[in-house]
Protein backbone atom coordinates (compact mmCIF):
# COMPACT_ATOMS: atom_id res chain seq x y z
CA UNK A 1 0.00 0.00 0.00
CA UNK A 2 1.43 3.43 -0.96
CA UNK A 3 1.89 6.08 1.76
CA UNK A 4 -0.33 9.17 1.73
CA UNK A 5 1.63 12.21 0.41
CA UNK A 6 2.62 14.66 3.15
CA UNK A 7 3.89 18.23 2.67
CA UNK A 8 4.49 21.17 5.02
CA UNK A 9 2.86 24.43 4.00
CA UNK A 10 3.28 28.11 4.93
CA UNK A 11 0.43 30.54 4.19
CA UNK A 12 1.54 34.11 3.35
CA UNK A 13 -1.09 36.76 4.13
CA UNK A 14 -3.00 34.27 6.27
CA UNK A 15 -5.01 36.88 8.20
CA UNK A 16 -6.77 38.29 5.09
CA UNK A 17 -9.93 37.21 3.30
CA UNK A 18 -8.24 34.61 1.07
CA UNK A 19 -5.83 33.60 3.83
CA UNK A 20 -8.77 32.66 6.08
CA UNK A 21 -10.26 30.47 3.38
CA UNK A 22 -6.85 28.84 2.96
CA UNK A 23 -6.66 28.08 6.69
CA UNK A 24 -10.20 26.65 6.54
CA UNK A 25 -9.55 24.47 3.47
CA UNK A 26 -6.13 23.36 4.75
CA UNK A 27 -7.73 22.18 7.99
CA UNK A 28 -9.20 19.29 6.01
CA UNK A 29 -6.55 18.84 3.34
CA UNK A 30 -5.39 15.23 3.07
CA UNK A 31 -1.77 16.01 2.02
CA UNK A 32 -0.91 19.45 3.41
CA UNK A 33 -0.07 20.42 7.00
CA UNK A 34 0.27 24.09 7.95
CA UNK A 35 3.53 24.96 9.71
CA UNK A 36 3.49 28.78 9.44
CA UNK A 37 1.04 31.67 9.00
CA UNK A 38 2.26 35.15 8.09
CA UNK A 39 0.85 38.68 8.19
CA UNK A 40 1.94 42.31 8.09
CA UNK A 41 3.67 44.24 10.91
CA UNK A 42 0.17 44.72 12.36
CA UNK A 43 -0.06 40.98 13.13
CA UNK A 44 3.52 39.66 13.50
CA UNK A 45 4.22 38.15 16.93
CA UNK A 46 0.54 37.86 17.89
CA UNK A 47 -1.44 34.61 18.10
CA UNK A 48 -3.40 34.13 14.86
CA UNK A 49 -6.60 33.86 16.91
CA UNK A 50 -6.09 37.45 18.11
CA UNK A 51 -4.55 39.03 15.01
CA UNK A 52 -7.11 37.66 12.56
CA UNK A 53 -10.63 39.06 12.37
CA UNK A 54 -12.17 35.71 11.39
CA UNK A 55 -15.07 36.18 8.96
CA UNK A 56 -16.01 32.63 7.94
CA UNK A 57 -19.08 30.94 9.37
CA UNK A 58 -17.05 27.77 10.07
CA UNK A 59 -15.05 28.17 13.31
CA UNK A 60 -11.34 29.01 13.19
CA UNK A 61 -9.36 25.76 13.63
CA UNK A 62 -7.81 25.56 17.10
CA UNK A 63 -4.33 24.77 15.78
CA UNK A 64 -4.46 27.99 13.73
CA UNK A 65 -5.71 30.14 16.63
CA UNK A 66 -2.64 29.10 18.66
CA UNK A 67 -0.03 29.76 15.95
CA UNK A 68 2.06 32.93 16.27
CA UNK A 69 1.91 35.07 13.11
CA UNK A 70 5.35 35.12 11.43
CA UNK A 71 7.12 37.70 9.23
CA UNK A 72 6.85 37.00 5.49
CA UNK A 73 10.47 35.87 5.00
CA UNK A 74 11.92 32.59 3.68
CA UNK A 75 13.17 30.31 6.45
CA UNK A 76 10.12 28.15 7.17
CA UNK A 77 10.54 24.41 7.51
CA UNK A 78 8.16 23.82 4.61
CA UNK A 79 8.15 22.64 1.01
CA UNK A 80 5.16 24.69 -0.16
CA UNK A 81 4.17 28.34 0.21
CA UNK A 82 0.66 29.51 -0.63
CA UNK A 83 0.54 33.27 -1.16
CA UNK A 84 -2.51 35.43 -0.43
CA UNK A 85 -0.48 38.64 -0.36
CA UNK A 86 -1.46 41.98 -1.90
CA UNK A 87 0.06 42.20 -5.37
CA UNK A 88 2.69 44.85 -4.62
CA UNK A 89 4.06 42.81 -1.69
CA UNK A 90 3.86 39.58 -3.72
CA UNK A 91 5.95 41.17 -6.50
CA UNK A 92 8.84 41.66 -4.14
CA UNK A 93 8.50 38.59 -1.90
CA UNK A 94 7.39 35.65 -4.05
CA UNK A 95 10.58 35.41 -6.19
CA UNK A 96 12.63 35.26 -2.99
CA UNK A 97 10.65 32.23 -1.82
CA UNK A 98 10.95 30.52 -5.22
CA UNK A 99 14.71 31.23 -5.25
CA UNK A 100 14.97 29.72 -1.76
CA UNK A 101 13.55 26.42 -3.05
CA UNK A 102 9.85 26.63 -2.14
CA UNK A 103 7.02 25.73 -4.49
CA UNK A 104 5.01 28.97 -4.45
CA UNK A 105 1.33 28.88 -5.46
CA UNK A 106 0.15 32.49 -5.67
CA UNK A 107 -3.21 34.22 -5.79
CA UNK A 108 -1.67 37.60 -6.52
CA UNK A 109 -1.73 39.22 -9.95
CA UNK A 110 1.94 40.32 -9.89
CA UNK A 111 3.37 37.51 -12.08
CA UNK A 112 0.26 36.06 -13.78
CA UNK A 113 1.15 37.40 -17.21
CA UNK A 114 4.96 36.86 -16.98
CA UNK A 115 6.10 34.75 -19.94
CA UNK A 116 7.84 32.11 -17.79
CA UNK A 117 5.19 31.87 -15.05
CA UNK A 118 2.36 29.37 -15.51
CA UNK A 119 -1.11 30.89 -15.09
CA UNK A 120 -3.06 27.74 -14.42
CA UNK A 121 -6.43 26.21 -13.69
CA UNK A 122 -5.44 22.53 -13.60
CA UNK A 123 -8.69 21.38 -15.19
CA UNK A 124 -8.20 23.86 -18.05
CA UNK A 125 -4.48 24.00 -18.87
CA UNK A 126 -2.53 21.56 -16.69
CA UNK A 127 0.05 21.26 -19.50
CA UNK A 128 1.09 24.93 -19.06
CA UNK A 129 2.99 23.76 -15.97
CA UNK A 130 5.58 22.79 -18.58
CA UNK A 131 6.70 26.46 -18.31
CA UNK A 132 8.27 25.60 -14.94
CA UNK A 133 11.24 24.04 -16.70
CA UNK A 134 11.94 27.28 -18.60
CA UNK A 135 11.32 29.28 -15.40
CA UNK A 136 13.91 27.31 -13.45
CA UNK A 137 16.47 27.55 -16.25
CA UNK A 138 16.02 31.27 -16.89
CA UNK A 139 15.70 32.41 -13.27
CA UNK A 140 18.02 29.87 -11.68
CA UNK A 141 15.40 29.01 -9.04
CA UNK A 142 15.45 25.70 -7.20
CA UNK A 143 11.81 26.33 -6.28
CA UNK A 144 8.98 27.40 -8.58
CA UNK A 145 6.19 29.97 -8.94
CA UNK A 146 2.75 29.11 -10.28
CA UNK A 147 -0.22 31.51 -10.29
CA UNK A 148 -4.00 31.23 -10.42
CA UNK A 149 -6.18 33.70 -12.29
CA UNK A 150 -8.30 36.55 -11.03
CA UNK A 151 -11.44 35.25 -9.33
CA UNK A 152 -13.83 36.52 -12.01
CA UNK A 153 -11.70 35.02 -14.79
CA UNK A 154 -12.40 31.54 -13.37
CA UNK A 155 -16.14 31.91 -14.03
CA UNK A 156 -15.55 32.74 -17.68
CA UNK A 157 -12.68 30.44 -18.56
CA UNK A 158 -14.18 27.03 -17.74
CA UNK A 159 -17.25 27.44 -20.01
CA UNK A 160 -15.11 29.09 -22.71
CA UNK A 161 -12.69 26.15 -22.57
CA UNK A 162 -15.61 23.76 -23.17
CA UNK A 163 -16.64 25.90 -26.17
CA UNK A 164 -13.13 26.25 -27.69
CA UNK A 165 -13.67 23.32 -30.11
CA UNK A 166 -16.41 25.46 -31.75
CA UNK A 167 -14.02 28.38 -32.34
CA UNK A 168 -14.50 31.07 -29.69
CA UNK A 169 -13.94 34.39 -31.51
CA UNK A 170 -15.28 37.27 -29.42
CA UNK A 171 -16.64 37.49 -25.88
CA UNK A 172 -18.47 40.27 -24.07
CA UNK A 173 -18.67 39.92 -20.27
CA UNK A 174 -20.49 41.83 -17.56
CA UNK A 175 -19.70 40.84 -13.96
CA UNK A 176 -21.62 41.19 -10.69
CA UNK A 177 -18.93 40.68 -8.07
CA UNK A 178 -19.34 39.88 -4.39
CA UNK A 179 -17.97 41.93 -1.48
CA UNK A 180 -15.44 39.30 -0.35
CA UNK A 181 -13.59 39.84 -3.63
CA UNK A 182 -12.42 43.19 -2.30
CA UNK A 183 -10.65 41.58 0.71
CA UNK A 184 -11.01 42.86 4.28
CA UNK A 185 -12.25 45.45 5.25
CA UNK A 186 -13.06 45.95 1.57
CA UNK A 187 -15.74 48.34 0.35
CA UNK A 188 -17.30 50.68 3.00
CA UNK A 189 -20.89 49.68 3.88
CA UNK A 190 -22.21 53.19 3.19
CA UNK A 191 -20.95 52.93 -0.40
CA UNK A 192 -22.32 49.48 -1.26
CA UNK A 193 -25.60 49.13 0.73
CA UNK A 194 -28.57 49.78 -1.59
CA UNK A 195 -26.08 50.22 -4.43
CA UNK A 196 -23.96 48.83 -7.29
CA UNK A 197 -20.46 50.20 -7.95
CA UNK A 198 -19.66 50.09 -11.68
CA UNK A 199 -15.89 50.27 -11.21
CA UNK A 200 -13.40 47.74 -9.74
CA UNK A 201 -9.84 49.02 -10.23
CA UNK A 202 -7.75 46.86 -12.61
CA UNK A 203 -10.44 44.20 -12.98
CA UNK A 204 -11.61 44.76 -16.56
CA UNK A 205 -8.06 44.58 -17.90
CA UNK A 206 -7.49 41.24 -16.11
CA UNK A 207 -10.68 39.78 -17.58
CA UNK A 208 -9.64 40.90 -21.05
CA UNK A 209 -6.12 39.40 -20.89
CA UNK A 210 -5.95 36.39 -18.53
CA UNK A 211 -8.40 34.16 -20.46
CA UNK A 212 -6.22 34.52 -23.59
CA UNK A 213 -3.25 33.04 -21.72
CA UNK A 214 -5.27 30.30 -19.97
CA UNK A 215 -6.91 29.21 -23.22
CA UNK A 216 -3.63 29.42 -25.18
CA UNK A 217 -1.33 26.64 -26.38
CA UNK A 218 2.07 25.78 -24.89
CA UNK A 219 4.52 25.47 -27.80
CA UNK A 220 8.34 25.36 -27.62
CA UNK A 221 8.39 26.60 -24.03
CA UNK A 222 6.05 29.53 -24.72
CA UNK A 223 2.32 30.12 -24.31
CA UNK A 224 0.77 31.26 -27.59
CA UNK A 225 -2.29 33.19 -26.46
CA UNK A 226 -5.67 32.14 -27.81
CA UNK A 227 -6.85 34.56 -30.53
CA UNK A 228 -10.00 35.47 -28.59
CA UNK A 229 -11.11 39.11 -28.26
CA UNK A 230 -12.72 39.99 -24.95
CA UNK A 231 -14.50 43.08 -23.68
CA UNK A 232 -15.36 43.25 -19.97
CA UNK A 233 -17.38 45.51 -17.67
CA UNK A 234 -17.14 44.80 -13.93
CA UNK A 235 -19.49 45.76 -11.09
CA UNK A 236 -19.34 45.36 -7.29
CA UNK A 237 -22.70 44.24 -5.84
CA UNK A 238 -23.80 43.63 -2.22
CA UNK A 239 -23.58 39.80 -2.20
CA UNK A 240 -21.04 38.26 0.20
CA UNK A 241 -19.48 35.43 -1.86
CA UNK A 242 -19.96 34.33 -5.47
CA UNK A 243 -19.20 36.28 -8.63
CA UNK A 244 -21.83 36.10 -11.37
CA UNK A 245 -20.73 36.81 -14.96
CA UNK A 246 -23.06 37.36 -17.95
CA UNK A 247 -21.32 36.34 -21.17
CA UNK A 248 -22.17 36.81 -24.85
CA UNK A 249 -19.97 34.62 -27.05
CA UNK A 250 -19.37 34.57 -30.80
CA UNK A 251 -18.40 31.15 -32.17
CA UNK A 252 -17.00 30.28 -35.60
CA UNK A 253 -19.32 27.26 -35.68
CA UNK A 254 -22.81 28.56 -34.82
CA UNK A 255 -24.01 25.82 -32.48
CA UNK A 256 -27.29 26.15 -30.60
CA UNK A 257 -27.92 26.18 -26.84
CA UNK A 258 -28.52 22.41 -26.63
CA UNK A 259 -25.13 21.52 -28.05
CA UNK A 260 -23.45 24.16 -25.90
CA UNK A 261 -25.11 22.80 -22.75
CA UNK A 262 -23.92 19.30 -23.65
CA UNK A 263 -20.34 20.51 -24.31
CA UNK A 264 -20.23 22.27 -20.95
CA UNK A 265 -21.92 19.55 -18.88
CA UNK A 266 -19.72 16.86 -20.48
CA UNK A 267 -16.49 18.80 -19.93
CA UNK A 268 -14.10 16.76 -17.76
CA UNK A 269 -10.71 17.55 -16.22
CA UNK A 270 -7.63 15.99 -17.86
CA UNK A 271 -6.82 12.56 -16.46
CA UNK A 272 -3.58 13.81 -14.85
CA UNK A 273 -5.52 15.98 -12.38
CA UNK A 274 -8.81 14.16 -11.93
CA UNK A 275 -7.68 12.38 -8.73
CA UNK A 276 -6.13 15.43 -7.02
CA UNK A 277 -7.82 16.39 -3.72
CA UNK A 278 -9.19 19.72 -5.06
CA UNK A 279 -10.43 18.29 -8.38
CA UNK A 280 -14.16 17.97 -8.98
CA UNK A 281 -15.65 15.31 -11.25
CA UNK A 282 -17.84 17.94 -12.92
CA UNK A 283 -16.02 21.30 -13.24
CA UNK A 284 -19.04 22.88 -15.01
CA UNK A 285 -22.52 22.20 -13.66
CA UNK A 286 -25.33 23.41 -15.95
CA UNK A 287 -28.73 24.44 -14.51
CA UNK A 288 -31.75 24.57 -16.77
CA UNK A 289 -34.20 26.50 -14.54
CA UNK A 290 -34.76 30.04 -15.87
CA UNK A 291 -33.65 31.73 -12.65
CA UNK A 292 -30.35 29.93 -11.87
CA UNK A 293 -27.49 30.15 -11.04
CA UNK A 294 -27.84 32.40 -8.00
CA UNK A 295 -24.89 33.23 -5.73
CA UNK A 296 -26.60 32.33 -2.45
CA UNK A 297 -28.03 29.02 -3.71
CA UNK A 298 -25.34 27.75 -6.07
CA UNK A 299 -21.90 28.99 -4.97
CA UNK A 300 -21.08 25.87 -2.91
CA UNK A 301 -21.70 23.36 -5.72
CA UNK A 302 -18.74 20.95 -5.85
CA UNK A 303 -17.55 22.31 -2.49
CA UNK A 304 -17.21 25.72 -4.18
CA UNK A 305 -14.94 24.32 -6.93
CA UNK A 306 -17.53 23.87 -9.71
CA UNK A 307 -18.55 26.74 -11.99
CA UNK A 308 -22.34 26.82 -12.33
CA UNK A 309 -23.74 27.86 -15.71
CA UNK A 310 -27.33 28.69 -16.63
CA UNK A 311 -29.58 30.71 -18.96
CA UNK A 312 -27.84 29.27 -22.04
CA UNK A 313 -29.64 30.94 -24.96
CA UNK A 314 -29.16 32.04 -28.56
CA UNK A 315 -27.77 35.57 -28.77
CA UNK A 316 -29.23 37.90 -31.41
CA UNK A 317 -25.90 39.79 -31.64
CA UNK A 318 -23.24 37.08 -31.07
CA UNK A 319 -23.89 33.28 -31.13
CA UNK A 320 -24.80 32.36 -27.54
CA UNK A 321 -25.36 34.05 -24.21
CA UNK A 322 -25.28 32.54 -20.72
CA UNK A 323 -24.60 33.25 -17.05
CA UNK A 324 -21.72 31.69 -15.06
CA UNK A 325 -21.14 31.68 -11.30
CA UNK A 326 -17.88 31.04 -9.42
CA UNK A 327 -17.23 30.96 -5.67
CA UNK A 328 -14.69 33.76 -5.78
CA UNK A 329 -12.82 32.92 -2.58
CA UNK A 330 -12.75 29.12 -3.19
CA UNK A 331 -12.57 28.35 -6.97
CA UNK A 332 -11.43 31.92 -7.57
CA UNK A 333 -8.74 32.10 -4.87
CA UNK A 334 -7.95 29.72 -1.97
CA UNK A 335 -9.15 26.49 -3.62
CA UNK A 336 -7.50 27.57 -6.88
CA UNK A 337 -4.08 27.99 -5.24
CA UNK A 338 -4.32 24.66 -3.41
CA UNK A 339 -5.37 22.93 -6.65
CA UNK A 340 -2.34 24.52 -8.37
CA UNK A 341 0.03 23.35 -5.63
CA UNK A 342 -1.34 19.80 -6.00
CA UNK A 343 -1.07 19.98 -9.80
CA UNK A 344 2.51 21.31 -9.66
CA UNK A 345 3.47 18.42 -7.36
CA UNK A 346 1.93 16.05 -9.90
CA UNK A 347 3.84 17.77 -12.70
CA UNK A 348 7.09 17.39 -10.75
CA UNK A 349 6.34 13.70 -10.18
CA UNK A 350 6.14 14.12 -6.38
CA UNK A 351 2.60 12.73 -6.06
Ligand SMILES: NC(=O)c1ccc[n+]([C@@H]2O[C@H](COP(=O)([O-])OP(=O)(O)OC[C@H]3O[C@@H](n4cnc5c(N)ncnc54)[C@H](OP(=O)(O)O)[C@@H]3O)[C@@H](O)[C@H]2O)c1
Nearest residue numbers: 013015016017018039040043084107108151181183184333
Ligand atom coordinates in the same frame (compact mmCIF):
# COMPACT_ATOMS: atom_id res chain seq x y z
N1 LIG B 1 -10.66 38.09 -2.29
C1 LIG B 1 -10.73 37.43 -3.44
O1 LIG B 1 -11.81 36.94 -3.86
C2 LIG B 1 -9.49 37.21 -4.28
C3 LIG B 1 -9.60 36.38 -5.39
C4 LIG B 1 -8.48 36.12 -6.19
C5 LIG B 1 -7.28 36.71 -5.86
N2 LIG B 1 -7.18 37.53 -4.79
C6 LIG B 1 -5.86 38.10 -4.49
O2 LIG B 1 -5.37 37.46 -3.30
C7 LIG B 1 -4.59 38.37 -2.53
C8 LIG B 1 -5.18 38.50 -1.14
O3 LIG B 1 -6.49 39.06 -1.24
P1 LIG B 1 -7.43 39.27 0.04
O4 LIG B 1 -8.74 39.57 -0.53
O5 LIG B 1 -7.27 38.13 0.99
O6 LIG B 1 -6.75 40.59 0.71
P2 LIG B 1 -6.83 41.10 2.23
O7 LIG B 1 -8.06 40.63 2.89
O8 LIG B 1 -6.57 42.57 2.15
O9 LIG B 1 -5.58 40.38 2.96
C9 LIG B 1 -4.24 40.77 2.72
C10 LIG B 1 -3.28 39.91 3.52
O10 LIG B 1 -1.93 40.31 3.24
C11 LIG B 1 -1.26 40.69 4.45
N3 LIG B 1 -0.34 41.80 4.21
C12 LIG B 1 -0.68 43.08 3.87
N4 LIG B 1 0.46 43.82 3.76
C13 LIG B 1 1.49 43.00 4.04
C14 LIG B 1 2.91 43.16 4.11
N5 LIG B 1 3.49 44.37 3.87
N6 LIG B 1 3.67 42.10 4.41
C15 LIG B 1 3.11 40.90 4.68
N7 LIG B 1 1.77 40.67 4.64
C16 LIG B 1 0.99 41.71 4.32
C17 LIG B 1 -2.37 41.06 5.43
O11 LIG B 1 -1.88 40.90 6.74
P3 LIG B 1 -2.46 41.74 8.01
O12 LIG B 1 -3.90 41.32 8.18
O13 LIG B 1 -1.59 41.29 9.12
O14 LIG B 1 -2.32 43.20 7.68
C18 LIG B 1 -3.43 40.03 5.05
O15 LIG B 1 -3.10 38.78 5.64
C19 LIG B 1 -4.57 39.68 -3.34
O16 LIG B 1 -3.42 39.71 -4.15
C20 LIG B 1 -5.84 39.59 -4.16
O17 LIG B 1 -5.79 40.37 -5.32
C21 LIG B 1 -8.27 37.78 -3.98
